Amino acid sequence: MLRATSVSKSFGGLVAVDDVTFEIGDEEIVGLIGPNGAGKTTLFNAITGVHPPTEGTIVLDETELTGSKPHEIARAGVARTFQTARTFDEATVIENVAIGAVFGTGDSKARAETRAYELLEFIGLDEQAHDPVGELNIADRKLLELARALATEPAFVLVDEIGSGLTPTELETLTETLERIRSEHGISVFWIEHIVDAIMGATDRIIVLNQGAKIADGTPAEVQSDKQVAEAYLGGVEV
Ligand SMILES: Nc1ncnc2c1ncn2[C@@H]1O[C@H](COP(=O)(O)OP(=O)(O)OP(=O)(O)O)[C@@H](O)[C@H]1O
Ligand SMILES: [Mg+2]
Incomplete structure (x- = not known):
């Protein structure tokens, strides 16, 4: 299990991730959504040690990851993809x-x-x-x-916006692949995506960030009917 407790990350005066607490269980597929700039990638960076949290702790099973280097966190079992692919x-x-x-x-x-x-x-x-x-x-x-x-x-894979630009058929294949990562490899998936339909249909649970804070954490149906989530997405923010 991956557990984040009261994780915050500030850049100067900007609180990009604000006191976020959550757990992801073994073999779970959890979506992470929120408007642009909500802090989703920053949360991934905090978990993976790219930009360690300013406050709070991140624990994988019994192992404290907070403050460890990215390669140590990767070896401990948390792998990721980047919003902008980093390939050789x-x-x-x-x-x-x-x-x-x-x-x-x-x-x-x-x-x-x-x-x-x-x-x-x-x-x-x-x-x-x-x-x-x-x-x-x-x-x-x-x-x-x-x-x-x-x-x-890894035990966990963090996937940052892998679906954008895919055709509907490619997107369907992608969601099937994520499901098979869980079912055939026993790996938990934590998945950031703006394509809300895809993420709603393919996850067990969804966590919603808005302005750095967690505003919802529940099944896709629960999140979809949440008033605060609807409000966060109003005002012209494209999702
Ligand atoms: N390295 C950094 N230095 C300073 N500010 C940063 C840094 N990384 C992120 N931020 C700021 O933190 C906030 C959250 O950014 P983040 O990239 O986490 O958002 P996001 O939810 O991933 O958005 P998007 O959906 O557009 O990818 C933004 O205001 C961003 O400008
Ligand atoms: Mg991002």
């Missing part, structure tokens, strides 16, 4: 994923490449395995990052 563009698709396997599990190069190929098949990028990453479109780069995250064999 000179390398091939399979090499990018194999890096994750070597890093996360200490696999030999040969073993890492075998596992990387299996993950590319799982994610649907096996036909591009030997292409340079520079040739992939943005949507496929995000899938590649997801495969690389899975290669570290």
